[in-house]
Amino acid sequence: MKSLLLSAAALSMAATGVYADTSDKRIALSNNYAGNSWRQAMLQSFDDVAKAAVADGVVAAADAFTTSENQATEQAAQIQNMILQGYDAIVVNAASPTALNGAIKEACDAGVVVVSFDGIVTEPCAWRIAVDFEEMGRLQVEYLASRIPDGGNLLELRGLAGVFVDDEISAGIHKGVEQFPQFEIVGSVHGDWAQDVAQKAVAGILPSLPDIVGVATQGGDGYGTAQAFAAAGRETPLIVLGNRQDEMAWWAEQHEATGYETLSLSIAPGVASLAFWVAQQILDGAEVSKDLSVPFLQVTQDTLAETLAATPEGSVANTTYTLEDAKAVIDGAM
Known part of the structure; x- marks a missing residue:
């Protein structure tokens, strides 16, 4: 009976695309600032992708945290708290490229995967996702x-x-x-x-x-x-x-x-969704370059009407990245 149950579980995982290597992993977002429409859209992009990934069993949890002020000391303390809470990966939109390096290094030393994006960090143990x-x-x-x-x-x-x-x-x-x-x-x-x-x-x-x-x-x-x-x-x-x-x-x-x-x-606010998938892929054992680049999103007179129609009131033109997109970015960098 036990073997039959295990077989049924394996078939269920294969059918739903669950990632056995990361299904028990927990990812956190550390965000330094949320006081404009870009940051709100960024948080929404992360939330949409994270909730779906948790529901599909890709990861066990994917939680977002934002500091009350754009202060590196507060964000460093937030990251240290995430380490204590046992998160397996932290994606970071950083208040400073250097002031968080101590906390980032603590995370890496504790075995936590750290992926910085948009506001990236210079600590060598972390990954970085940015546009030029x-x-x-x-x-x-x-x-x-x-x-x-x-x-x-x-x-x-x-x-x-x-x-x-x-x-x-x-x-x-x-x-x-x-x-x-x-x-x-x-x-x-x-x-x-x-x-x-x-x-x-x-x-x-x-x-x-x-x-x-x-x-x-x-x-x-x-x-x-x-x-x-x-x-x-x-x-x-x-x-x-x-x-x-x-x-x-x-x-x-x-x-x-x-x-x-x-x-x-x-830069598209959806870069947060790319950071999530990159972290998931690293946890899943993929070889990922420390520095990843994505193109910035341009709107011209010719594309204005279409872009504006697709952008919710009060928000920002956006691109949400999928797992396949993340794999393509990773493969391109390698």
Whole structure:
């Protein structure tokens, strides 16, 4: 009877695609910040994939935790608590590329798989999933140069101070200005990847700025920037956007009214789902490169209507990654 029961269980696992090697494993998400639409969409993407994986028996648990503030010390304590709770893998969107390294190393030493994404870490024992954020910044200036060949003054909107993503995109923007010296960055403010913060920050600096022809951004800040220019009675510059639904809706309205065109680009929030599957594959024994790269998601005038229609109100244009997608990314890196 016992052997018959075991055989039945094995057949059930084969039929449902359950992964015997990870069905008892527990994965946690450590997230440093949730104060904008991108982070909310990221958490939703993780939750959707994680719940399905638990229901299918792929893993035993997949829980998400977010710190109350973007503080590395708080997130480090959160990770240490995850180690004590016995999680087998932790996927991390980090507050700092370096300040969490001690806690990350503790996790690795305890046998915990650590996969960082978006805000990645430099601790060698961890895996990293990121887009080429520097290229994303440089490409913005290249696009501005294609639209405004004579150049002019630029305003730079930055993200959360001290976070890897902010530093890399900003470095790319400045690299772009070196490549296209007809532009000059005459102002820079932190918008924290949030429309309301960006609007206040831009409103505060605008009175001190000369005419602005273009704005390089980081995502979650384009619509707030546009509102600040409108409130100040200043002409709307060419603002590169970041795939948020509200700014794409604004873009569509402006295009219909005046023919306004721009470019929108960002990392897909669904990268959290990719991080989940990469962690699962590592737990399952797959050989995975320590550094994985995914393309950023671009929206052009030609794809705006379709992308906007597929993006829920208040959310972000997104791609959710499947197990097959993760295997393709892993194979491509290897």
